[in-house]
Amino acid sequence: MTQISPDRFPFAIVGFDLDGTLLDTSGDLAAAVNHALSSAGRPTLTTDQVRPMIGGGSRHMLAQGMAATGGCSEEELDVLQRRLLDYYEANIAVETRPFPGCLDALDTLAGMGVRLAVVTNKLEGLARTLLDALHLSARFDTIIGGDTMGPGRGKPAPDPVLAMVERCGGGTAAFVGDSIYDVRSAQAAGLPVVACSFGFLQQPVETLGADAVIDGYDDLIPTLRTLGARP
Structure with missing residues (x-):
């Protein structure tokens, strides 16, 4: 060089x-969001839907995903954020x-x-x-x-x-x-x-x-x- x-x-x-x-990182983050949504019985989102939710941190991203599928309480968000983070850490560089x-x-x-x-x-x-x-x-x-x-x-x-x-x-x-x-x-x-x-x-x-x-x-x-x- x-x-x-x-x-x-x-x-x-x-x-x-x-x-x-x-x-x-959109593919892997969308997969993590969808893992959390599915665990709560929510419909999943496309990567294109998740992409504009990224940028404010995992809780902000998940809160927007939950809002798009019916909303949630802060207590539910606490539980689901942990699920999202655990899944994401285990699958952090797939895509x-x-x-x-x-x-x-x-x-x-x-x-x-x-x-x-x-x-x-x-x-x-x-x-x-x-x-x-x-x-x-x-x-x-x-x-x-x-x-x-x-x-x-x-x-x-x-x-x-x-x-x-x-x-x-x-x-x-x-x-x-x-x-x-x-x-x-x-x-x-x-x-x-x-x-x-x-x-x-x-x-x-x-x-x-x-x-x-x-x-x-x-x-x-x-x-x-x-x-x-x-x-």
Whole structure:
């Protein structure tokens, strides 16, 4: 791989959301949701139905699935979330794969000396288990989950993105995600944010308020260069 001086790239750190940004986890997450729904005697959902429910963590995703099939109490949600998580952990990387071009983009950034990070609302333990299963963990300087910072401090709070910058040693940083949680968290932390139109969108990508939008990983590095050149 050709080594490029990091002086020519505007960001010392680039952080990524996980589900719908780095990885297409929709098939495995839909299977976990449907396992929980079936155990409660509910009809199952298609992957396309589950996809826009992803991004706010497992409880939020399951609550939307339950709402779509008749609603539930908080007590029932407690029980079913545990079933969902147990099933998901046991079947975490059956269908999950990186999005096209993702690994090449990570290689290029790393070759320029950029420090890479994951900031997700997935539980940290599950995020690490998934990245380990795909042999990707070593690519990242830090992995921050929805529970890492404590209750109520996952995205869209700025806390995990600020912690990402600190853990990566400080410096100029940008964030890449696919949801309003990603955009709000990054902007609250004072970072430019790139939205992925190929992600698990809960709303039209142009309404997220990101600084830029990419349609694929081939667009990422040129887009980050453009953002870094803005005054």
